[in-house]
Structure formats: structure tokens, C-alpha cells
Amino acid sequence: MAGAVYQPLDPHYHKPSSKSHGCFLSKPITAWLACGFLSLAILHLFCCSPADTPQAMFSPLRQYINNTYSFVSSVPGGGRSCNYSVGNWVKAPGYGRRYNATKCNAKESHDCIRNGRPDTGYLDWRWQPRGCPLPAFDAGAFLSAMHGKHVAFIGDSMARNQAQSLICLLTASFPYRLLYRDEGPRSFNFWRYAFPTHDVKVSYYWYPFLVKATGKSLDDAIRDNHVHLDQPGDRWAADADTFDVAVLAAAHWLLNGAIYYNNSEVIGAHNAPPELNYTGVGYAWPLKMAYRTSVERLRSSSSSPERPRTVVMATFSMSHFDGKPTDDPTACLRTEPYMDGEVDNEWVFREVRDIVHDEAAAARARGGENSTLRVEVLDVSKLASLRPDGHPSLYMRPNPLANGMPERMYSDCLHFCLPGPVDTFNEILLQILRKKR
Numbered sequence: 062m063a064g065a066v067y068q069p070l071d072p073h074y075h076k077p078s079s080k081s082h083g084c085f086l087s088k089p090i091t092a093w094l095a096c097g098f099l100s101l102a103i104l105h106l107f108c109c110s111p112a113d114t115p116q117a118m119f120s121p122l123r124q125y126i127n128n129t130y131s132f133v134s135s136v137p138g139g140g141r142s143c144n145y146s147v148g149n150w151v152k153a154p155g156y157g158r159r160y161n162a163t164k165c166n167a168k169e170s171h172d173c174i175r176n177g178r179p180d181t182g183y184l185d186w187r188w189q190p191r192g193c194p195l196p197a198f199d200a201g202a203f204l205s206a207m208h209g210k211h212v213a214f215i216g217d218s219m220a221r222n223q224a225q226s227l228i229c230l231l232t233a234s235f236p237y238r239l240l241y242r243d244e245g246p247r248s249f250n251f252w253r254y255a256f257p258t259h260d261v262k263v264s265y266y267w268y269p270f271l272v273k274a275t276g277k278s279l280d281d282a283i284r285d286n287h288v289h290l291d292q293p294g295d296r297w298a299a300d301a302d303t304f305d306v307a308v309l310a311a312a313h314w315l316l317n318g319a320i321y322y323n324n325s326e327v328i329g330a331h332n333a334p335p336e337l338n339y340t341g342v343g344y345a346w347p348l349k350m351a352y353r354t355s356v357e358r359l360r361s362s363s364s365s366p367e368r369p370r371t372v373v374m375a376t377f378s379m380s381h382f383d384g385k386p387t388d389d390p391t392a393c394l395r396t397e398p399y400m401d402g403e404v405d406n407e408w409v410f411r412e413v414r415d416i417v418h419d420e421a422a423a424a425r426a427r428g429g430e431n432s433t434l435r436v437e438v439l440d441v442s443k444l445a446s447l448r449p450d451g452h453p454s455l456y457m458r459p460n461p462l463a464n465g466m467p468e469r470m471y472s473d474c475l476h477f478c479l480p481g482p483v484d485t486f487n488e489i490l491l492q493i494l495r496k497k498r
């Protein structure tokens with residue numbers, strides 16, 4: 062079963078499989094259940110086999126089914142609340158093999174399988190929150206929950222990573238149309254898909270500071286970022302009245318630094334060249350202001366009791382260069398997650414994560430009890446911190462080791478492979494969106 066990485070888990074999967082991988086690999090669950098020898102085997106597993114019969118051939122499948130369906134069957138009907146932010150990754154063979162990223166126009170640099178990443182063990186894990194189940198992603202449930210709605214992702218390349226994951230999860234099971242995509246080098250930075258069966262739209266807006274910015278974020282040849290903390294990003298702000306759900310994710314570019322403005326006047330900087338004499342403002346305060354300006358823009362437009370809007374603030378997803386230079390080819394070569402408590406890396410993300418929680422609480426307080434803006438936190442910091450194995454690493458390009466291990470080569474130890482751990486962000490997002498207020 063080499064290369065058997067594409068296994069839609071979605072019970073609504075209904076597209077005919079273009080390639081015949083046999084009945085198990087690329088057909089709907091119902092279809093492969095109907096496949097003779099497997100359904101017999103499965104029935105055998107569930108009803109008739111004593112616990113210890115030699116079933117070596119089926120044991121990974123058995124474990125897979127056990128893990129997957131004990132969770133699929135416990136999908137809460139909405140309303141149950143659960144803290145997904147703490148837990149552990151538990152072994153679940155095949156669980157993460159959710160789609161083929163080549164078919165959903167993911168960035169080539171995140172399509173680790175196409176790029177020849179040889180180990181696939183990073184796809185064999187399921188996030189187990191402490192004390193409650195996290196159901197597998199269900200594209201039908203997502204689209205039903207979002208019927209008639211527009212879901213917008215706004216932020217940095219981690220927001221994009223998650224947005225692309227969602228597109229892959231949805232397009233693997235449902236028909237779609239690409240409504241627009243910017244031309245040229247920005248083609249991954251501004252796009253919108255439609256899912257006509259449920260009248261759902263999903264958009265992505267590249268605003269790594271959330272708010273308006275010029276300089277490096279638009280043109281990599283420019284050294285500095287000029288960031289207007291009082292002005293929401295213009296392209297998303299122009300569309301904000303159409304959003305029902307806005308997922309915001311930013312922090313990496315603010316940690317890196319910028320020159321900050323209010324009312325078009327410089328008010329300070331972080332990491333700017335010292336000879337410019339700007340007042341240092343750190344990263345925490347600008348990060349809060351960027352979230353605040355964005356949330357208030359989303360509040361001010363047409364949200365109403367009839368059409369409430371949800372803002373989901375995603376927390377910081379740390380990288381795993383582990384102190385090595387980004388061109389060290391060994392920067393992130395792990396092939397297994399960390400177990401909770403195995404490493405102490407919480408100091409990397411704790412402060413930035415807490416800022417997002419604080420800003421969410423402040424935004425709720427500003428809205429008061431009858432606010433038509435619902436503010437939620439998608440806290441992925443912990444689960445992401447445990448996945449050094451889930452990044453593209455050298456496989457951000459095709460066949461990186463064709464000429465042996467190079468002395469210097471850039472690794473991506475920040476974004477996640479698609480499919481990969483970032484799909485779990487969307488599993489949690491689905492539960493947040495299904496939850497009643």
C-alpha cells in the first residue's frame with residue numbers, strides 16, 4: 062500500500078474516484094464497507110472475533126477503525142462544550158490521511174507527499190483533548206453548519222495554511238467553484254471558493270498584521286514593514302459586511318517587527334534599525350491593537366440579531382527550528398510528535414497565546430451581553446507545539462535529497478504539511494462553529 066495516503070474519511074464522500082486504488086483507499090466509506098472481503102473482515106472484527114485471534118494482516122486497519130469510528134459516532138449534536146486546547150497526540154494509523162493536496166491546489170511547498178517526503182508516520186496521529194473527544198472532520202457537517210454563510214480567513218501564512226487545509230477537506234467531498242484568485246505571485250494570497258450545494262463561501266485575505274501594512278509584506282525586496290494600527294486591512298475591510306465568520310490569525314510578523322503608525326504618524330517600532338531613533342514598543346501592544354482594530358471593524362458593520370457574526374481568534378502556532386539557522390537542513394527532521402511534558406517549549410508560545418485570550422475577553426466585554434458579535438478563541442498553540450514532525454522541512458521542494466544531503470538548504474519548520482496537523486485546527490473550528498452560544 063505504498064503511496065496509499067489518500068483516504069477520505071468523510072461519510073458524505075460522493076465523488077467517483079478517478080483512480081482505482083481498490084475498494085479501501087479512495088472510495089466512500091459506504092462503498093468500501095460494501096466491498097466483499099473487507100466488510101466480512103470488519104464484521105468479523107466487531108462482532109465475532111475473540112480478542113486475541115491472529116489478525117496481523119488487519120491489525121492496523123482494526124486500530125484505525127476503532128480509533129476513527131468511536132469518535133465519528135460520538136459527534137456531539139452541538140451545544141456540548143469542551144476544552145480542546147490541552148491534550149495529547151495519540152497513535153491512530155491513517156487518521157491524518159485525509160485528502161490529496163495536489164488535487165486542491167495547495168501550495169507546492171506544503172504538498173509534502175508530492176515533494177517525496179518518504180516517511181508518512183506524521184499522518185498517523187489524532188489529537189485527544191484532555192477528557193473529551195474531538196470528532197474527525199466532517200465536511201457535510203461543516204457545510205451544513207455554515208449553510209448560506211461566508212467564512213473568511215484573515216492573517217499570516219498560518220491563517221493561509223489553515224484556510225488551504227479547509228479547502229482541501231471540503232473539496233475532497235463536495236463540488237466547488239473557484240470564484241476568484243489573484244494573478245501571479247499573489248495567487249495564494251487572495252482567493253475565494255464557493256460550495257454551491259450549501260451556498261457556502263470560503264475566502265482568504267493575506268494580512269500578516271491583520272491591519273493595513275505597506276513595505277515588506279507586499280514586496281519582499283523592501284526591508285521594513287509600515288503598519289497602521291488604526292486601520293483594518295483595506296481589502297478585507299471592504300468585504301467585512303459579507304462575513305458571517307472571520308478567522309483571524311497573526312503574530313509571527315509582529316514578533317519579527319515593524320514600524321507602527323497611528324493617524325498616519327509613527328508611534329514607535331519593534332526591531333527597527335536603531336539609527337532611526339524610533340521608540341521601542343515591543344510586540345505585545347501592537348499585537349493587541351491589531352486584533353482590537355480588526356475586531357471593532359467586524360463589529361461595526363452590518364452584524365445584527367438576525368445575522369450575528371462570529372470572530373474566531375486563532376492562537377500562535379510556533380515553529381520548530383529549535384535554535385538552528387533556517388538553512389540548516391537538519392533543522393526539523395523529527396518523524397514523531399512530542400508527548401505532553403516531553404519538552405519544555407511552552408515558554409515560546411505562552412505569552413503570545415495569552416494575549417489572544419486576553420484580547421478576546423476584552424472584545425467580549427466591549428460588546429456587552431447583547432452583542433451581535435460572538436468572539437471565540439481557537440487555541441491551537443499547545444497541539445501545534447507538540448508537532449515538530451508535521452512541517453514540510455526539506456520537503457518544501459520536490460525531491461530535496463536527489464543529490465544527497467546538502468550542507469545548506471532551507472527548511473520550512475513553521476507551516477504544516479497538507480494533509481497534516483493543521484487539519485486538526487479545522488476539526489476544532491468545526492466544533493466551535495457548531496456550538497450554540
Ligand SMILES: *[C@@H]1O[C@H](CO)[C@@H](O)[C@H](O)[C@H]1NC(C)=O
Nearest residue numbers: 120123124125126127128131
Ligand atoms: C479500541 O479502543 C478502545 C477504547 O478507546 C481501546 O481500549 C482499545 O485498546 C482499542 N483497540 C485497538 C485494537 O486499538
Ligand SMILES: *[C@@H]1O[C@H](CO)[C@@H](O)[C@H](O)[C@H]1NC(C)=O
Nearest residue numbers: 143144145146147148191440
Ligand atoms: C482550557 O485548559 C487550559 C489549561 O488547563 C486552561 O488554562 C484554560 O483556562 C481552559 N479553558 C477553558 C475555556 O476552560
Ligand SMILES: *[C@@H]1O[C@H](CO)[C@@H](O)[C@H](O)[C@H]1NC(C)=O
Nearest residue numbers: 064065066067161163164174
Ligand atoms: C494525488 O493526485 C495527483 C493528481 O491527480 C496524482 O498524480 C497523485 O498520484 C495523487 N497522489 C496520491 C498519493 O494519491
Ligand SMILES: *[C@@H]1O[C@H](CO)[C@@H](O)[C@H](O)[C@H]1NC(C)=O
Nearest residue numbers: 290291322323324328350351
Ligand atoms: C490612535 O490615536 C487615537 C487618538 O487620536 C487614540 O484614541 C487611539 O487609541 C490611538 N490608537 C493606537 C493604536 O495607538
Ligand SMILES: *[C@@H]1O[C@H](CO)[C@@H](O)[C@H](O)[C@H]1NC(C)=O
Nearest residue numbers: 333334335336337338339340
Ligand atoms: C537619531 O539620534 C541621533 C542622536 O540624537 C541623531 O544624531 C540622528 O540624526 C538621529 N537620526 C534620525 C534618523 O533622526
Ligand SMILES: *[C@@H]1O[C@H](CO)[C@@H](O)[C@H](O)[C@H]1NC(C)=O
Nearest residue numbers: 366427428429430431432433
Ligand atoms: C439586553 O437585552 C435584554 C433583553 O432584550 C434587555 O433586557 C437588556 O437590558 C439588554 N442589556 C443591555 C446591556 O443592553
